[in-house]
Amino acid sequence: MKNTDQSKTVLVVDDDHNVLEVLDARLSSCGLTVYKADGGRKALQMLDTHRIDLVVSDVKMPEMDGMTLLSEIIRTQPGLPVIFLTAYANVPDAVKAVRFGAVDYVEKPFDGKALTEKIKMMLDESEGPAPPQPVDPPGGTHIDEDVKSPAMQNLHGLVKKVARSSVNVLILGESGVGKERIANRIHLLGQRQKKPFVVVDCGATPAGLLESELFGHLKGSFTHAVADKKGLIETADTGTLFLDEIGNISHEMQIRLLRFIEDRTIRRIGGLKGTPVDCRIIAATNADLGEAIKAGRFREDLFFRLRVVTLTIPPLRERKADIPLLVDHFTSQYCSQHNVKPVMVLKETMDWLCDYSWPGNVRELKNAIEGGIVMCRNNVLRPEDFHVAGITRTCSESMSDESCLSLEESEKNTILRALEQTGGVQKEAADVLGISRRAIHYKIKKYGIDAGSIKARY
Incomplete structure (x- = not known):
């Protein structure tokens, strides 16, 4: 031709x-x-x-x-x-x-x-015209291009390359490092940026409800199914489906999800007709899926389908060069949000923040900065302003400081402090303590703690 x-x-x-x-x-x-x-x-x-x-x-x-x-x-x-x-x-x-x-x-x-x-x-x-610059999700940092650490510079370079395709992506990293943010950035830099970005929290959704949430159901298909419901996979059609904490899904859900990835067709609970769905799949986990596969808790074939490309986000303690940038950004963000005058971060404060290990990663830093801004005096952020939020102590340090108390009393107090720091949000408290959601749910029930009534200390 x-x-x-x-x-x-x-x-x-x-x-x-x-x-x-x-x-x-x-x-x-x-x-x-x-x-x-x-x-x-x-x-x-x-x-x-x-x-x-x-x-x-x-x-x-x-x-x-x-x-x-x-x-x-x-x-x-x-x-x-x-x-x-x-x-x-x-x-x-x-x-x-x-x-x-x-x-x-x-x-x-x-x-x-x-x-x-x-x-x-x-x-x-x-x-067509050049694609617009991605708009950051709520709570975003607008600083992806300014990171200083080589590890994050390399990560964002990979994000740009991966975003141009529609391949499945598996994002690995500890709680609080920003896995959802990276997933959202891949979506916003890609061909589906104007289409839905649907988030499914596989860890927080009870196993019995996850199937209905993902695949939808027909009226009368089970008790309380009073109307037809569109699943989140179908909602993500033409867009991106983000499966957070993918390592927590049941064996039965792994089979259903694998079948969808292979066929790109979903069938609602109680339905007979399949519906084709075209969505990009990005999954994330803080779990070791390799160990889960060895233990028989996670299907190897699903793992290979999800991890066409794998991106690993390093913890904040391994990229301390980015901490000053994050501190400056969050300080400016929360001064504006709380309608206070600009706050100055002393050099000794910045050094102190950079020395801290941040077990809760960026999420913990973000919460700590917000609390520090509320508590600081004369618009100057000092190390002692963070003591109120308790970030100077890890779980083990708190336990040793309270050696005069029983083990259970010390553990209960540590959990209470974490809940106060996060305003009663159990997921964030678990991240601060470096334990799983399941563990903190068990401890809260064990000690009879009313997490819903706990308010932030700042």
């Missing part, structure tokens, strides 16, 4: 001539101009002599493989979109390519219609 000024051009690269012909026919019928190359070297020659808007390439090819071709494209024509076709066995290579700079990958045998729609969407976006 001859090129025209109006048509978009696609270069298809594959050593299988049948694949070339199928894609040529499919893309040409959509009004696209198609060029074909049976190997990487020929593809580079065509890129030198023709205007190409997008490349679709196989990963495994003789002489020059897809990764080598991609590196040459990045070097000579940065920004040119590349989609890889790959057999299931070669998915790890395709994932590596996405990390390196490819836009996306599609498994063989591929759905021709779905691939064509993906290509057309990418071409339409490439000719």
